[in-house]
Amino acid sequence: MLLLLVLAMLLAVVAAEAVGWRFLAQPAAAWLSQRLQREVRLGDAPAAGFRLRLWGGPSLALTRLQVGNPADGPPAEPSAAPQRWMLDAQGLQLQLRWRDLLQPWAGPVPALQALRIDRLDLWLRRDSQGRANWQLPAAGADPAAAPTGLELRELQVAAGSLALNDASQQLDLRARWLALPATAGASAPAVNAAAPAGSAAAPAASAAAPAASTWRHGWQLDADGRYRQLPLTATLQAGSLLPWLRRSADAPPVPLRLALQVGRARLAFDGAVSDLLGQRGLLGSYEISGPSLAAVGQPLRLTLPTTAPFAARGRLAHDAGLWSTVLSSISVGSSRLAGAFQVRQPVVGAGTGVPLLAGRLHGPVLVLQDLGPAVGVPLPGEAGARPPGARVLPNRPLDLPSLRAMDANVLLAIDRLDPGSALLQSVQPLRGQLLLHAGVLSLQGLDARLAQGRIAGWVQVDARHSPAQWSTDLRVAGLDIAQWIRPLRRASGPPYASGRLGGRLVLQGRGRSTAELLASADGQALLHWTRGSVSHLVVEAAGLDLAEALGVLLRGDKALAVTCGVADLQLRQGLVRPRLALVDTPDSLLRLEGTVSLASERLALVARVEPKDWSPLTLRTPLHIDGTLGQPLVSLEKGPLARRVLPAALLALAAPLAALLPLFDAGEAGSDTSGRAAAADCQAAAALWRAQRPAQKAPATARNSR
Numbered sequence: 001m002l003l004l005l006v007l008a009m010l011l012a013v014v015a016a017e018a019v020g021w022r023f024l025a026q027p028a029a030a031w032l033s034q035r036l037q038r039e040v041r042l043g044d045a046p047a048a049g050f051r052l053r054l055w056g057g058p059s060l061a062l063t064r065l066q067v068g069n070p071a072d073g074p075p076a077e078p079s080a081a082p083q084r085w086m087l088d089a090q091g092l093q094l095q096l097r098w099r100d101l102l103q104p105w106a107g108p109v110p111a112l113q114a115l116r117i118d119r120l121d122l123w124l125r126r127d128s129q130g131r132a133n134w135q136l137p138a139a140g141a142d143p144a145a146a147p148t149g150l151e152l153r154e155l156q157v158a159a160g161s162l163a164l165n166d167a168s169q170q171l172d173l174r175a176r177w178l179a180l181p182a183t184a185g186a187s188a189p190a191v192n193a194a195a196p197a198g199s200a201a202a203p204a205a206s207a208a209a210p211a212a213s214t215w216r217h218g219w220q221l222d223a224d225g226r227y228r229q230l231p232l233t234a235t236l237q238a239g240s241l242l243p244w245l246r247r248s249a250d251a252p253p254v255p256l257r258l259a260l261q262v263g264r265a266r267l268a269f270d271g272a273v274s275d276l277l278g279q280r281g282l283l284g285s286y287e288i289s290g291p292s293l294a295a296v297g298q299p300l301r302l303t304l305p306t307t308a309p310f311a312a313r314g315r316l317a318h319d320a321g322l323w324s325t326v327l328s329s330i331s332v333g334s335s336r337l338a339g340a341f342q343v344r345q346p347v348v349g350a351g352t353g354v355p356l357l358a359g360r361l362h363g364p365v366l367v368l369q370d371l372g373p374a375v376g377v378p379l380p381g382e383a384g385a386r387p388p389g390a391r392v393l394p395n396r397p398l399d400l401p402s403l404r405a406m407d408a409n410v411l412l413a414i415d416r417l418d419p420g421s422a423l424l425q426s427v428q429p430l431r432g433q434l435l436l437h438a439g440v441l442s443l444q445g446l447d448a449r450l451a452q453g454r455i456a457g458w459v460q461v462d463a464r465h466s467p468a469q470w471s472t473d474l475r476v477a478g479l480d481i482a483q484w485i486r487p488l489r490r491a492s493g494p495p496y497a498s499g500r501l502g503g504r505l506v507l508q509g510r511g512r513s514t515a516e517l518l519a520s521a522d523g524q525a526l527l528h529w530t531r532g533s534v535s536h537l538v539v540e541a542a543g544l545d546l547a548e549a550l551g552v553l554l555r556g557d558k559a560l561a562v563t564c565g566v567a568d569l570q571l572r573q574g575l576v577r578p579r580l581a582l583v584d585t586p587d588s589l590l591r592l593e594g595t596v597s598l599a600s601e602r603l604a605l606v607a608r609v610e611p612k613d614w615s616p617l618t619l620r621t622p623l624h625i626d627g628t629l630g631q632p633l634v635s636l637e638k639g640p641l642a643r644r645v646l647p648a649a650l651l652a653l654a655a656p657l658a659a660l661l662p663l664f665d666a667g668e669a670g671s672d673t674s675g676r677a678a679a680a681d682c683q684a685a686a687a688l689w690r691a692q693r694p695a696q697k698a699p700a701t702a703r704n705s706r
Helices: 002-019 022-036 098-102 212-216 242-246 293-297 368-375 401-405 514-519 536-542 546-555 638-654 656-663 671-691
Strands: 040-042 050-053 059-068 085-095 114-126 155-166 171-179 219-227 230-238 254-262 265-273 282-290 310-319 322-332 335-344 356-367 407-414 430-437 440-450 453-462 469-480 497-510 522-535 559-562 564-572 575-584 588-597 603-611 623-627 632-636
Touching (some): 022 050, 155 219, 171 230, 282 293, 356 368, 497 514, 522 575
Parallel strands (some): 114 155, 356 407
Antiparallel strands (some): 059 085, 155 171, 171 219, 219 230, 230 254, 310 322, 322 335, 335 356, 407 430, 440 453, 522 559, 522 564, 564 575, 575 588, 588 603, 603 623
């Protein structure tokens, strides 16, 4: 009886083996559904398309495998059609080992020997709280009890598609992939070494270069969609998917090549990735470019300025939400820079938080004109060039709300800051610290060396208010004006003007552009000219002293010592008014009066020259500077000029030599008194200059405490 029972059991096993154990399809699907907490369907229909073999090692062939979404998973987008399945695999072949089946395992899925799929379609989604439909139930349990990943020795997927909607990353992607033909002896993509230890962008973890054999069975993906509301296209080539499925700490990285365009930014990456869907393991070299630095930062949620065309290359690493990069070359228009940075992304589901950018920007040259659009200045050749007489102050609105999209702490070390004009000398070098915190941007610790002098201070923009509040405190000391302003130099002879210039600018205002800021500016500007000299010819020409100017031309120009040069300018609601503006020489005293409106860009200035010596031929009269900043108009005051020219013309009718009498000038009446007053004004200005304290740091609200 026992023998018959055993024989019957053997016959049943043989029969079941012959029909492929089809009666196990429904129980197996139910068991997997319970373990995975989602619907699982094996085959095209119950007991159809299911074939199991146990002899010689378990193997399973399915015409179709479908895995549904978890009941408590992330909701689908309201605009998207309801999708029942997370995974749909056709033509699936699975091989296992008896020892993996007979021993207990901690995870819901056993180790697999081989997996081959003719076509695999995936519909993946993750909500803004980080819940993903691909997460297994053990992901929310004790980490010690969770499986480390799949043990899979072979994986082949011929073709498939991917629909990914990731609300946490604002990514909506549709992709098609197919397997690349196996190429014996193909090598893995080159992977650069990690950033040097101790650098500002040293990766927190490094990945070893993948083995060449891993690259032989790869795949290619072509994708399009949207990322952070920007159009996206991509072509991706990668090695085997096995390490990504294992998701274990010792899994080898997958070689990867990527060509990506997001908005107007382009990226090419060649490296390796250890965990595609997780937060760890990326290392490689890359090139990135775009029509502006702002266009590159937009998809990365980085607040970067609008600039000339941008391109960079370097090394990139990512580990647990920390992006690190060492940039060997950065070009922005004509600027050539380098740097090392880290970007710490906020934790998904942690509530409020913004990325933090930290690092160091350095390089041989930064051309200020390349950053012109950041302050509203058009690039050379840009459409909409300014017509004659048009407003000159940049009125392009700045992207101030984006200052609240991230925090930053970046050290600046630029060898040469080129002002973009052949008329001015470059700053060499420039040092400072750029801080951005909670919408407050400041340039702290500014230290710029220019023409043997120094510029120090800070600039701050507070974008928490509308319109934004601007403030600055800059100090200039020891600047050689002849060295700074190139047109003041001459091929032979002394410069038209020389000396040391010092100054202090304390300014605050409100606005959405540079023009609005200056139109509302309040503050003070103080300039002090010391150890100076000025061309004798220029002084006489300014005073319209024809005889003196002719004499200087005949005997040669010479430098007149500047006894005092000072300008104390007051700004109220964009109106600049000199409280004191004079240049005093032994020959003449020049005073400047009037106003300049930065709101309307109108000029209303009067320059008065008071000669201190006798001259036989002069048309001395005040000089008016009117018009606008874009089109100034220079004219002579007609009253004093008429009082000299008309009598000279009438006397010329009687006797030609008598016409010179009205043009004789015995010097300014009371010139001694005027000179003493000028000296007193200069002494007062000098005392005010000495009393000025060095520029302090910006208010504490701008400091980055992170």
